[in-house]
Amino acid sequence: MTGKAVNKAVLGRLLSYVLHDKKRLAIAVGLLLMASLADVSGPWLIQHFIDSYIAKNEYPLDMVAGLALAYIALMCTAAWFKYIQALRFNDIAIGVVQTVRKQLFGKVLNQPLSAFDYMPTGKLISRITNDTESIKDFYVLVIGTVLKNVIFISVMLVVMSLLSWRLTAVVLVLLPIVVAIMVLYQRKSADAYRKMRDLLADINASMSESIQGMSLIQLMRQEQAFSKQFSSLTRRHLESQVGVMKLNGLLLRPLIDFLSGVALLSIVALFGISGVELVGVGVLYAFISYLGRVTEPLIELTQQLSLLQQALVASERIFGFIDAKQQSYGDDVQPLREGRLECHDVTFSYDGKQQVLTGINVDLPHRGFLALVGHTGSGKSTLASLMMGFYPISQGELKLDGRPLASLEQSVLREGIAMVQQDPHVLSDTVRENVCLGRDVSDDVVWQVLAKVGLDGQILAYQQGLDTRLGSGEANLSAGQKQLLAMARVLVAQPKILILDEATANIDSGTEHQIQKALHTLRQDMSIVVIAHRLSTIMEADEILVLSRGAVTERGNHQQLLAHQGHYWQMYQLQQAGEQLHQMEELAVAESAVQEN
Structure with a gap:
C-alpha cells in the first residue's frame, strides 16, 4: 500500500x-x-x-x-x-x-x-x-x-x-x-x-x-x-x-x-x-x-x-x-504408478519461527495403511497437508513413487493423491454434481463409486436419485453421509493415495463401521493415510504414528503399541472405558423404558 x-x-x-x-x-x-x-x-x-x-x-x-x-x-x-x-x-x-x-x-x-x-x-x-x-x-x-x-x-x-x-x-x-x-x-x-x-x-x-x-x-x-x-x-x-x-x-x-x-x-x-x-x-x-x-x-x-x-x-x-506468489508445482508429468509415500526428516513451520513438525520419517508402501494419532495440535493435519502439497516443506524431503513431491506437475499431484476432510463441503446442487464436481463422469461411474463407499442405498431411496438436490435443496445428509459422499467424490479420479483427516470424528458407530468396510475395499487399489481420534477405526493399520508436539513419539501396529503401554495404550484404555460407560448408560435407559411399559 x-x-x-x-x-x-x-x-x-x-x-x-x-x-x-x-x-x-x-x-x-x-x-x-x-x-x-x-x-x-x-x-x-x-x-x-x-x-x-x-x-x-x-x-x-x-x-x-x-x-x-x-x-x-x-x-x-x-x-x-x-x-x-x-x-x-x-x-x-x-x-x-x-x-x-x-x-x-x-x-x-x-x-x-x-x-x-x-x-x-x-x-x-x-x-x-x-x-x-x-x-x-x-x-x-x-x-x-x-x-x-x-x-x-x-x-x-x-x-x-x-x-x-x-x-x-x-x-x-x-x-x-x-x-x-x-x-x-x-x-x-x-x-x-x-x-x-x-x-x-x-x-x-x-x-x-x-x-x-x-x-x-x-x-x-x-x-x-x-x-x-x-x-x-x-x-x-x-x-x-x-x-x-x-x-x-x-x-x-x-x-x-x-x-x-x-x-x-x-x-x-x-x-x-x-x-x-x-x-x-x-x-x-x-x-x-x-x-x-x-x-x-x-x-x-x-x-x-x-x-x-x-x-x-x-x-x-x-x-x-x-501479483501475489502463486502455488508452485514441478514439471514432472508422469502419472503416479503406485501409492508409495516417503518422508525423510521432514520439518515444517508456518511462520518460519515456531516449528510445527520436527524430523518426521514415514515409509508407506503401495496399498499400505498408515494411521496418525495424537492430541489436538500434535501436527497430524499439518503432516497430511504437506503430503497433499499444500505447503512447501521447510526441511527434509517428501517423495511419491520415489520422486520428490515438489517436482510433480499439478495435475499429477491432484490426481495421484486425494483427501477427505473432517467437514466436507456439500454444494447446493444435485447428488451427481456433488460427486462429479464439473468433471465429465458418466452416471454408471457415479453409481459405482457410491456403491463402493456404501452410499448408493441412501441415494436410491430419494425419489429423484442422482438429480436430488443436496445442501439447501431437497435433502440433507448426516455428518457420516457427508464423509461417504466426499470419499465417493475423490474415488472418481481413482487416486493412488487417499488421506482421511478425522473422517470418523463426528459420526455414529454404524456409519463408522460402514467407513471401515469402505476402507477395507479401497485398500485393494490404493494406499491409505487416516488421521483419527477414534482408535477403533485404525486397529487394522499397518503402522500407527503417535505424534506429540510435532514429533513422532511412538510407532508400530496396534498390538505392538498396546504391548509398549505408552501414550497410545493410555488413549486406548480411556476410549475403551468411555465406550463401556456409554453402553451401560444405553442399557440403563432401555431397562428403564421396559419397566415403565
Whole structure:
C-alpha cells in the first residue's frame, strides 16, 4: 500500500487494459470528438445569427430558416453521437471489468493455502465484489466522463479563441486555479477513501464471520457483543463517509461555481471596456453560453476524482492479490504408478519461527495403511497437508513413487493423491454434481463409486436419485453421509493415495463401521493415510504414528503399541472405558423404558 496520493503505476496499469484494444478505443474517441464539435457549434450559430442579422435588424427568411434547421440538426447529431459513443465506451469498460474479475478469481483459485490462513473470508469476498465494482465505475464513469469533458472543453476553447482571444485569455487564466483545486482535492481525499474502503472490508468480514458462526454466537449468548462490534465498525465507516462528503462540499461545486462567477464578471467587465466595436453582442452571448457549459464539465471532472480515488485504492488491493506468489508445482508429468509415500526428516513451520513438525520419517508402501494419532495440535493435519502439497516443506524431503513431491506437475499431484476432510463441503446442487464436481463422469461411474463407499442405498431411496438436490435443496445428509459422499467424490479420479483427516470424528458407530468396510475395499487399489481420534477405526493399520508436539513419539501396529503401554495404550484404555460407560448408560435407559411399559 502506497502512501502517495496517486499511485501512477496502478493508474497506468488500469489504463493499459483499455489501451489493449486501441482500434475500438480510437473509434469511441472519434465519435466523442464528433459529438463535441456538433455540441459547441450551436452557440456559434446563434452568435452568427445575432451579429449578422439581429444587430443589423435584417431577417431574411431563407437564412433564418436555414440557421434554425442547422441548429436543430446539430443538436440531433450531437445527441446521436453521444449515445453511440456512450455505448462504445460502456462496451469497452464492461469487457475490461470482466477481464479483471476473471484474472482475480483465477489468481484466487491458484493461491497457496497459506494465503488464506490469515485472510478473513469477508475481506476476500469484498475484494472480489466491492473492489471490482469500484474498478467498473472507473472504466464506465471516470474514463468516459474525463475523455468526454476534456475533449469538449478543448474544442470549446478552440472555438472561443477563434471568436475572441481576449475573452478566451480570461478563461485560461482561471483554468490553472481549477486544476490546482482538483489536485488539492485528490491529495486530501486519498487517505480518506483508503480508510473508507478498509472499513467496508472489515464490515463484510464481520458479517460473514457472524453468519458462519451464528450457532456459536447464540449458544454463548454473545448477540449483544457482536452487535456492538458491528455497530462500531458501521459508525466508523459513517464517520469516514461524512468526512469525505465534507471535503466534497468544500472543494467541489462551491469553489468552481465561485470561479465561474469570477470569469463571467471578468468577461462582462472586459466587454464594457473594449466596447461593442471590438467584441460583438453575439460573441458576448456565445462566451456566456460557453462559460455556462464549461462549468458543469469542470464540476463533473472534479467529482470523478472521488470515483478515481476509490478505484485506485481498490486496484491496489486487487493487483496486490493478483501479483501475489502463486502455488508452485514441478514439471514432472508422469502419472503416479503406485501409492508409495516417503518422508525423510521432514520439518515444517508456518511462520518460519515456531516449528510445527520436527524430523518426521514415514515409509508407506503401495496399498499400505498408515494411521496418525495424537492430541489436538500434535501436527497430524499439518503432516497430511504437506503430503497433499499444500505447503512447501521447510526441511527434509517428501517423495511419491520415489520422486520428490515438489517436482510433480499439478495435475499429477491432484490426481495421484486425494483427501477427505473432517467437514466436507456439500454444494447446493444435485447428488451427481456433488460427486462429479464439473468433471465429465458418466452416471454408471457415479453409481459405482457410491456403491463402493456404501452410499448408493441412501441415494436410491430419494425419489429423484442422482438429480436430488443436496445442501439447501431437497435433502440433507448426516455428518457420516457427508464423509461417504466426499470419499465417493475423490474415488472418481481413482487416486493412488487417499488421506482421511478425522473422517470418523463426528459420526455414529454404524456409519463408522460402514467407513471401515469402505476402507477395507479401497485398500485393494490404493494406499491409505487416516488421521483419527477414534482408535477403533485404525486397529487394522499397518503402522500407527503417535505424534506429540510435532514429533513422532511412538510407532508400530496396534498390538505392538498396546504391548509398549505408552501414550497410545493410555488413549486406548480411556476410549475403551468411555465406550463401556456409554453402553451401560444405553442399557440403563432401555431397562428403564421396559419397566415403565
